[in-house]
Amino acid sequence: MPVDAFLFDKDGTLFNFAATWNGWAADLLETLSRGDRAVKQAMAEAISYDLERQAFNPDSLVIASSNDEVAEALAPYVADMSLGELTAYLAESAADAELAPAVPLAEFLDGLLARGKVLGVMTNDAESSARIQLQRAGVLDRFAFVAGCDSGHGSKPDPDPLLAFCKAAGVAPEHTAMVGDSLHDLEAGAAAGMRRIGVLTGMALREELAPHADIVLPDIGHIAAWIDR
Template sequence: MPVDALLFDKDGTLFDFAQTWNTWAAEVLNTLSRGDHAAKVGMARVISYDLDRSAFNADSLVIAGSNDEVAELLSPFVAHMDLPELTAFLAQSAATADLSPAVPLAAFLDDLLARGKVLGVMTNDSEISAKSQLERAGVLDRFAFVAGCDSGHGAKPDPDPLLAFCKAAGVAPERTAMVGDSLHDLIAGAAAGMRRIGVLTGMATAADLQDHADVVLPNIGHIPAWLDA
């Protein structure tokens, strides 16, 4: 069945996860710990971030979890902020993170639009962060729908935010592809009745994704060739 629409995850899909978020996390941990080494170590432990490598481990909840979930993990170590303040801080900080697009995004998205595809983004990050990052990357206007975990549709792996995209864009789930780098993305896509495209610009391996995807690609830049095939 043809694919009329593509719904993209953001981190690890449109943007390379490690190149974008490893450095950001180091800065956030330094800021939140305020020089308290024990607090920094504790925060790194609960989000599975390796301080020696300055890199997330593959099992980190941050990879696919929501902004709210990350804030709840960090909150016991951040006495100077309550949970709503910490959640807002993480969202605002993420919105200004240095971005590393997985491919030149404008040209890639324009090609899909020229093929008549409807495009959307659904991320477990906050909506304000997603829109800020897409705007800074110069591609926000390419998307008919952008939602985060706080947009009122729920969060992946639930299918509801994916179905919200279909409703907003006027496309059928079975003619839509969910594109993502994590099992959360692909499980949500399956539950929504969508095609599933896995990409390897996150922390998951091909072996992790292959049983849950129709195809696993090195990055989103390979999607046009897959559509042609």
């Protein structure tokens, strides 16, 4: 069955997760803890971040959860912000993260567009930070649809935001592939009736993704060869 559209996760898929977010988290925790080592350690434990390695652990909720869920996990340790203020702060901070594209994105996306594919992004990050990051990467205009956890469609692993892409783009779910690095991405794709492509530029291992994916690729750059197989 031909694939007419590709819906991409953002973090761990378009951008390498560890290279983009490990350093950002170190700075974030330092800022929010205001020099209190105990508070910083508590926040790190809440999001499963290793302060010594300055890296997320594979079980971190940050990997696949929504911006709202991350804010809720950190809120008990941030006394000077309301939950709403912290949620907004995380989105603003994420928008400024040092991006590490998984592949040269403009060239890759233009290759898919030249094949007539429709492209979208659905992330559990906030839509505003996603749009800013894609703009900074020079590729926002390649996507017909960009949605976040706060765009009104819900968040993964629910299928609703994926189906919203299909409706907006005028494509059938069975002719669409969800591309992501986490089980949330693949579970959402399955629930939406889509093809599912796992990539290894996030934190999950091949053996974790394979049972839930039609194919697991090293990175999104291998999608063209998959189409031509």
